[in-house]
Amino acid sequence: MQTINQGLEEELFNYLVHSIEDTPYYQLLGVEVRLLASGSAELEVEVSQQHTNPLGAVHGGLYMSLADAAMGNAIRSLGIKAVTVDCTTSMIAAASIGEVIKAQGSLEKVGKNLIFASARVTAGEKILASSRGTFYRVGLIEINHGS
Amino acid sequence: MQTINQGLEEELFNYLVHSIEDTPYYQLLGVEVRLLASGSAELEVEVSQQHTNPLGAVHGGLYMSLADAAMGNAIRSLGIKAVTVDCTTSMIAAASIGEVIKAQGSLEKVGKNLIFASARVTAGEKILASSRGTFYRVGLIEINHGS
């Protein structure tokens, strides 16, 4: 997937795109990054059989994982490293196998220690899930300039 | 893994154990079932490299997925089919690669339509995450007696 850079510095953008591509949990679930902007991130997953629960529907864990990841990368787009403290998700509608679902993460407040974020998971116009997350800042992203 | 049956009818127990083994999302994450009792379920995952986030730590989505699954199976142990409505999780401590983490789901109220549940994710004595979930009942589990 070609990722859209909506105003990030080239170096941070490239770092984040590669870091997301290399993240094992994202690879496991099939998460890709569609867009990065300052304080905002859009991630996608193409829903498949492997994401289904005992009822044959998409497992809620996929929506929660994707929403958490979208909020986390919205924070990382500011060059900040943080960990999730609280994440709450309402499951509003179900996706179908084969649909591409998108999570858009954005930030409500970037405090000295705590960062408040929200995310919405959609398939086309349909809202699938709505999340809020609170994160704790642990440092700044350092981009290594390899020799 | 040998699953402990703490008082479920043999037929429901066997149905649930096989259904959990066959669930694609559980296979993807490595979720196994350790114990089923009436209104309670314990699931496990051995944490590995594939569960890690961009910081190299276990992704919060794993704890949330596991907690949601433990609550869902606590409900299924009563023969009830339900879908997650709301799930909220606090991330209290981080697991290490190689640890076996366990989620214990239990029920607070089984209403006509809504079911209120909670789950705790632990590694040994350490609490990693604490969740609450609200579920909506969609029917009863029907066990097919194949010919």
Added chain:
Amino acid sequence: MQTINQGLEEELFNYLVHSIEDTPYYQLLGVEVRLLASGSAELEVEVSQQHTNPLGAVHGGLYMSLADAAMGNAIRSLGIKAVTVDCTTSMIAAASIGEVIKAQGSLEKVGKNLIFASARVTAGEKILASSRGTFYRVGLIEINHGS
């Protein structure tokens, strides 16, 4: 306070305004209604000494009560009666004594049984709290035409 009617039928609007004025818990906290629209409501409280906690700051219960009320009245603006199932609130910043704080409630999905809402509590431009709520529909508002 003069309440703004943004497109509700006169009869429902008048009913809701009086019902809000007559609601004991709103009177206790000092909640007033500023605006009603279809699927949206704005409520206000002038923060005073009586809302403070043991630290002398505004008690979180005020933000949560106001957010819940704003979501509930956003639902009532559609002529629907519902009860709160889940409500989650992040406390982002603190209000000061004497400030007027406003909660704006809006709806994300109005389902057959479940309704998903959100609310933001602000003081001027400052976000104080952000909430999500899930509600269960219990019936329709019936307006009595007294003799």
Added chain:
Amino acid sequence: MQTINQGLEEELFNYLVHSIEDTPYYQLLGVEVRLLASGSAELEVEVSQQHTNPLGAVHGGLYMSLADAAMGNAIRSLGIKAVTVDCTTSMIAAASIGEVIKAQGSLEKVGKNLIFASARVTAGEKILASSRGTFYRVGLIEINHGS
């Protein structure tokens, strides 16, 4: 109400009891303290007409306020000052006018900066609401020995 001291130092216990009695928001809602122990607190309210919402039922804000207060005082019983960051509540059943409802707050993890707590609101044997809260530590309680 006579408050039970379950093992707190006399000085801290007395300080907390008076501080709770003097807290304006608690007075407004009718909150009283029944028990304080190390890391745990029980608060009570006698539900009355003044706590009711437009449907004539107890407003969810009362349960949320009481749960938040019980968690906050469970923290204060350790001599710690903290503010609420996130609070999530499931409304499980409704109280009746005239009932005494009790919130018991307890702690799951007391970290360097973040404290994770839970509370359950009950009327007799009946669970009315179940809450989780995350708090941020802001200092220690200092007991002034007035002249």
